[in-house]
Amino acid sequence: MESSRAITVTINDVEYEREVEARKLLIHFIRDDLDLTGSHIGCDTGNCGACSVIVDGVLLKSCMLLAVQADGATIETVEGLSESGELTPLQQAFSDHHALQCGYCTPGMLMSATALLRSNPNPSEAEVRKALQGNICRCTGYWNIIEAVKAAGGA
């Protein structure tokens, strides 16, 4: 039983060791302690998905996980998607299809879409919509996002 502990996490292939308070949410740890500000916060109830990251291969909302629970985990965030500034086909599809406006929900959207395409490379429109249900966008109305994910999936 402890109110803080030392944890080790690997994010986008970089290993970080930090002492964190037990009460600190993973998203605050990623944004504030590690300064990886690509993942965002859009609500305080676990609804919006702007903080979505992939933890040990599983898509999660990092606002409903304590940082201490990620001890030993391998985490992927939006900053890790493209290598040396080269956009992934999904990122390129988002730009081609105007799937982002303000870009605030985009990192979470990209992580959800990335997770979908890994398990289902050619999703139907219904599958895409279902996979993005946990990510709120207030700018686009989703239509262009759905098109972009379908295109990236080669559907």
Add this chain to the structure above:
Amino acid sequence: MLLREVEYAKPSSVAEALTILAANDGARALAGGQTLVNVMKARAASPDALVDLNGLEELKGIELGADGTLSIGPMTTYAEICASAEARARPILGEVCAQIADVQVRNRGTIGGNICANDPTNHLPPLLTAIGAQMTIAGAGGERLVPAEEFFIGVYLTAVGPGELLTRIVIPAGRHDGFAAVTLGVDGTCIANAAASVNGSLRVAVGCVAATPVLVHPASADDDAVRDAVRGAGFEAPSDVHASSAYRAHLAEVLAVRAVRQATERASA
């Protein structure tokens, strides 16, 4: 965001978890955290300590008995239930779990967390009540078996007492079940829901209308009989921004009928 200070423990066995829970009055078990962490963000309720059950393999997994009985570990996630071949022995389980929240939540949220939270809008309390699930609760004094209708005590309150843990959920064999809900948007939060099962006797449980699922036993599967049963259940549905008490009560009747129809169709199919 910004939780109050809290202690954290990550036991390596159920026994250890029970010891810690028993030793710390203000301690609460942390399952998927998809409800608890959000309540802590609001600082509406704050455990003094969290006992993290993630990683306790004993509390995971789905076993299908020879007689078709399902034994599900409370730390099994919705996603695991949706993907499980065994769970298809009771098809309604996967069907309903697939409607809960979103991918991220289904990847982390657990069946045990869902019923132990017993938020009135949750899907599983009425479903498990209708299909006659039984919960194994472990504590210092050993284990006890509690039927669903006695498991749910109030909002965020269940038969799992201080120092105890839900360790198993046992679901009898059966395939003739139904579930219906009116939700906030597609597959959203339930405004009202109902589950029905016609394995032998007819059991109907309506949700969102009281602190706990309301179980009724209609005289028959006829629409009118089901409506009468729900109407006679004597609950006073809460009113909120999404539904007046009367509207919610009305939905309970309509949804109960729909759930029963789905169940009976499957029975006759």
Add this chain to the structure above:
Amino acid sequence: MNVEGERTFAAPRAIVWKVLNDPASMAKTMPGVESFDVQDDKHWTANVKVPLGLGGLKMKVSMEKTEEREPEFAVMKMKGQGVGAMMNMQTKFELSDAPDGATTMNWAAEVHIAGPVGSMGQRVLQPIVNQQVEGVLAALDKQVQEASAGSS
């Protein structure tokens, strides 16, 4: 939100009245009382931790009896200040004799809740309030029984 009801206790009115007006026994009826402190027979305060399955809700409750007509009627004002919630409650009860030496209590309470707890939504709040009321009434039963046992 308004809650009201009727409850019959298997005890004479005098005893029920005594329980309802004895801060010590009343305090025992409140959910999760951790400490209480009596200023006088009309004012007292208590620190409670309302048991919610997800963790207790701490509140500092101050109670004031604003009206009474012994042995049948009283009005109490309750103010609860917690971090997660802010509660104001006015409750009144009326006692009348019931058959077989029992006592019937008609009670009504007007409850106002605000603060972060409010953000959890009415669907949760209303059942929680009803739940706590049930708890109080059950505890009251117990107190009345003990009192009548003590007096007999």
Add this chain to the structure above:
Amino acid sequence: MSNTVVTPEKVAVPQKGWAGQSVPRKEDKRLVQGEGVFVDDVKRHGMGYVFFVRSPYAHAHITSIDVSRAEAIKGVYGTLTGEEVAAVTDPFFQLSTPPGAHLKDYALAVGKVRYVGEAVVAVVAETRELARDASELVEVEYEPLDAVTDARRAQDGGAPILHDDSGSNLMWEGVYEWGDLDAAFAEADKVVSIKELHFHRFNSTPLETDGALVEFNRGTGQWTIHTNNQFPGFAAIMMGPAMRVGLDKLRFVTQDIGGGFGNKITSHPQLVVCCLLARKLNRPVQWTEWRTDFHLSMSHGNERWFHDTEVAVKSDGTLLGFRTKALDDAGAWLRYEPLGGVIWAQVTPGMYRWRHIRLEFTQVATNKAPVSPNRGYSRMQHLWFTERVIDIVAHELGLDPVEVRKRNYIRAEDMPYETPNGCVYDSGDYARMLDVALDLIGHDGIDARKAEAAGRGKLLGLGIGSTLDSGTNNFGQSRMINPELQFSGNNEVATVKLDIFGEIVVTLGTTPQGQGHETTAAQVVADILQCSPDDVHVRAGHDSYWNSHAGFSGTYASQFAVTGLSAVKGATEMLAAEIKKLAGAVFGGVPAEALELADGGVRIADNPEAFLPFVACGAIINANNAGLPEDLGVTLNCRYVYRPPFQVPDVERKFGNLTLTYAAQVHVAVVEIDPETGYYDIVDYAAVDDCGRRIHPQIVEGQVMGATAQALGAAVHEVFEYDEDGNLLTPNFYDYHVPHAMDVPPLRTGSIESPSPFTPLGTKGMGEGGGAGIHAVCAAVQDALRGHGDAIVWDSSNPYHRVWEMLQHPETTRELVEVR
């Protein structure tokens, strides 16, 4: 000094230019990699985190505040209370005439709280969590007062008064009348009266909430405010006088903003708190507004009632005029209000030709969060009203809503059209837009679809929402609210320069929130300088120190395509002229007419060999200028202020042109209702847009889509509803349901282009959408209910329970309507 000359790659400029092409957005590359910089991403060494203590009461006197226990905690840097604010600042300037003028609005509550969530004390600490911990130790004693949450009760005798200074809850009132109402009603064959209509309270809930990081420079007495406020021009004129400093002491810096929709215009009270704390504590302070804070306290859209409406109409459906009483619920404070009391007048007749209109506007205060602009600000409420009127009239007279619209729409040949109140609709063809929309939705087959749905026990309905998006305000309209106000016209600034190595650098005065300004500005520049948008560097975001900033700078009210791009065009044309002037001199006195810009440089038209690349121009002026003619007068650094052609309106008659452009949208929705539950799906949707010349069609369509989704969310689920105690029942995304990817219907979009004759590029401002989706869904629901009780859809918010109620008790809505 060396004169670097490189030969730039030849760029193929599209025949019809870059404008009109959906080129890749410049903003995207950083945003899809998580490399945008939003306000909460900005950090400074030693910064303290701000957390607000908020009122749990809708209305109460503050009897005492004790911060000692909070300040005693290690790691707590300090606090700020209302008393301190009142001591060092003046109340915010009020736009209203009395009684609203008498409000004393400070950055924190002083003496009294007036809505749940109002900020009472600010606490600053070393960590976010600690600041919140400490806020729980701040002891505030309240003496609760009765609250008024229903605008219709606000002026009743005995209603609780929010502001003793104003003496009543009346904030502002004004009567607008144009034409000859008596004649219109005398001429009418029928008078349709509608007792009450209600436009509900909601807002666009941008996914990024408000925030700031504020630094105070003791030496210069100047604050640097990193924030996501979307209208720094307005924030500055509110904050400067209140803080008793000149505006240059307030430096606003913004890069990326996570959506605004008007909701990020009125964060000036919180910004003042941060400024005062940065100075008091002598350290940078950081404030992040959490979602529940935003819902409780920030920028609700105007809630409006329409009472005693009467419509004069001929039996053939020709609309002559209407009278109505609008009652607007401002919430607890006038933060941008009462401007909503005149902004609606930009679209007084909606899209219709009626000429006789009277509207009595009353705005009252209630114990709810203050309202401020929300996408479609104040016009959306009025346009919803006119669309409701059209459908109710059609319904009650047994006419086809399509025909009634076509009969009364302002016609293409009437354009430019002067409305009864002197606004000039620049161009458009509404009837054609409606035809396009009806084709997209398959209107001809609708009866068959209704029958098919009925066969499944469902009620299918089709509804039209035609609406306007008036853009580029004439701020002179504020004088109709308060003749004393010294605002009029509008302006926006851009600077374009050619740097030493030939880099083309553009700075804007705007604060984009996803509208793609970097991209469209580059397109305009590239067309004039005959280069590629890739060669144009548009600075991201806004910084009031860049000097491309004017009084009305910001991103709001559908105007960038007019004000922003016209400023860019003006500045670029100045630069082009200077480049030619310079080249003419370098070539030995060649006149500008003989020169042309091409291939990233300037050349002599009939002697292309004589070519001076931009890089050479930049180098000569900036670093190699010996021997240039003394009177050359070329800097290659051009600032242009675009000022739309506006006159000060006639305040007496409330007459004049209030906005420069009028984009239009016609939407059609098809809904399918489950009569057993009231649950309904939007099964089909079409949106047709006309915003004049489109610089970037993809961005325009994106705006149409976004406005559509927001309107659909508002029509079905989104509402800021309060209980009688003044508790907000939808304080976060639990109960405030915004559409997600499974909720949005299949969408077909179409467009026509009616260039504006009044703007340099033929463009019109757009993006707000005028709430067309709300109008269309209301109409579709009412259509679906025809023959099933004929309920009148009287509220803009139609969640399932209301639709069910309308099916159970249509008579309660029928009572609202009468035909004489």
